[in-house]
Amino acid sequence: xxxxxxxxxxxxxxxxxxxxxxxxxxxxxxxxxxxxxxxxxxxxxxxxxxxxxxxxxxxxxxxxxxxxxxxxxxxxxxxxxxxxxxxxxxxxxxxxxxxxxxxxxxxxxxxxxxxxxxxxxxxxxxxxxxxxxxxxxx
Amino acid sequence: xxxxxxxxxxxxxxxxxxxxxxxxxxxxxxxxxxxxxxxxxxxxxxxxxxxxxxxxxxxxxxxxxxxxxxxxxxxxxxxxxxxxxxxxxxxxxxxxxxxxxxxxxxxxxxxxxxxxxxxxxxxxxxxxxxxxxxxxxx
DNA sequence: TGACAAACGCAACTCTGTTGCGTTAAGGTG
DNA sequence: CACCTTAACGCAACAGAGTTGCGTTTGTCA
Numbered sequence: 001x002x003x004x005x006x007x008x009x010x011x012x013x014x015x016x017x018x019x020x021x022x023x024x025x026x027x028x029x030x031x032x033x034x035x036x037x038x039x040x041x042x043x044x045x046x047x048x049x050x051x052x053x054x055x056x057x058x059x060x061x062x063x064x065x066x067x068x069x070x071x072x073x074x075x076x077x078x079x080x081x082x083x084x085x086x087x088x089x090x091x092x093x094x095x096x097x098x099x100x101x102x103x104x105x106x107x108x109x110x111x112x113x114x115x116x117x118x119x120x121x122x123x124x125x126x127x128x129x130x131x132x133x134x135x136x137x138x
Numbered sequence: 139x140x141x142x143x144x145x146x147x148x149x150x151x152x153x154x155x156x157x158x159x160x161x162x163x164x165x166x167x168x169x170x171x172x173x174x175x176x177x178x179x180x181x182x183x184x185x186x187x188x189x190x191x192x193x194x195x196x197x198x199x200x201x202x203x204x205x206x207x208x209x210x211x212x213x214x215x216x217x218x219x220x221x222x223x224x225x226x227x228x229x230x231x232x233x234x235x236x237x238x239x240x241x242x243x244x245x246x247x248x249x250x251x252x253x254x255x256x257x258x259x260x261x262x263x264x265x266x267x268x269x270x271x272x273x274x275x276x
Numbered sequence: 277t278g279a280c281a282a283a284c285g286c287a288a289c290t291c292t293g294t295t296g297c298g299t300t301a302a303g304g305t306g
Numbered sequence: 307c308a309c310c311t312t313a314a315c316g317c318a319a320c321a322g323a324g325t326t327g328c329g330t331t332t333g334t335c336a
Contacts, residue, residue: 013282014282015281015282015283015332015333015334016333016334017282017283017284017332017333019283019284020283036323036324037323050284050285051284051285051286052323052324053284053285053286053324053325053326054283054284054285056323056324056325057283057284057325058283058284061283072210072211073210078323078324091253091257091259091261093259094262100257100259102253102257104249104252107249111242111245112268114242115229115240115268119229119238119240119273120272120273120276121229121231121238121268121270121271121272121273122270122271122276123229123268123269123270124232124269124270124271125268125269125270126266126267126268126269127265127266127267127269128264128265128266128267129264129265129266130250130253130259130261130263130264131261131262131263131264131265132259132260132261132262132263133259133260133262134258134259135257135258135259138258138260151313152313153301153302153303153312153313153314154302154303155301155302155313155314155315157314157315158314174292174293175292188315188316189315189316189317190292190293191293191294191295191315191316191317192314192315192316194292194293194294195294195314195315196314196315199314216292216293
């Protein structure tokens with residue numbers, strides 16, 4: 001998995017630096033959106049203390065490259081996740097803050113068609129987040 | 139419309155100050171989410187130059203009172219809209235930045251039931267935004 | 277192994293939003 | 307209508323996320 005991504009990065013002209021590799025390891029094993037703060041702390045656990053500027057620039061670069069995706073939840077916290085996980089939606093537990101993924105694309109396509117017919121609005125992308133209580137917190 | 143809201147505010151113990159009244163006039167006539175910056179500029183057009191602290195506190199207070207709702211789109215910009223418009227979703231044009239509303243609650247209820255059955259996640263709230271091109275920008 | 281540009285670190289900065297505190301004024305009471 | 311209480315307000319200082327400029331380091335390719 002990681003080697004596949006590394007290869008894709010190389011093909012896109014990215015250099016494989018220790019930080020970049022570690023960053024992808026974290027994003028891949030995390031499997032759910034992670035904040036800049038979370039990334040920096042995960043990197044610290046690997047013994048790396050990169051400057052925050054580096055992280056921000058890295059995320060911006062990888063985002064324009066299409067390798068990662070920015071997700072916005074309530075309040076502040078911008079979060080990032082790997083795009084290779086495919087498009088999906090999030091279940092955010094308002095109690096323990098864990099995030100689960102859900103997939104239900106076919107249904108959403110229906111919506112988008114309906115909206116285009118009704119309002120002539122051409123949709124390219126959407127973001128859908130659910131807030132509630134996870135199994136454990138109910 | 140505005141008088142109805144004013145009455146509801148009074149009933150909830152809010153005082154009716156010039157700024158607060160103007161704020162609701164703006165939110166009502168806007169009919170779509172508006173940013174803090176947008177609010178301050180709209181107030182300026184009415185000849186009011188309130189301190190930004192006032193606006194932030196006002197929005198926080200009205201939010202906990204349930205009179206307004208915070209909406210998060212891509213990137214930064216927190217936006218606010220009146221709750222009396224009812225729950226709905228947004229069509230954000232990525233070219234001209236205009237925002238339209240869509241309503242399709244029944245369908246979403248179906249989703250939430252499906253998710254509960256499948257994943258035992260109890261949903262209380264969701265946010266759904268579509269990004270694309272509006273009729274004019276296509 | 278040397279050259280070049282991408283990647284990096286550092287410091288200073290910008291922008292959004294917050295906090296503390298003293299002042300003003302909305303609205304209820306006599 | 308005058309008075310009183312406290313919500314609402316303004317100001318200044320602050321906090322945190324993210325950005326910019328610039329000089330240095332390092333990955334990669336010839």
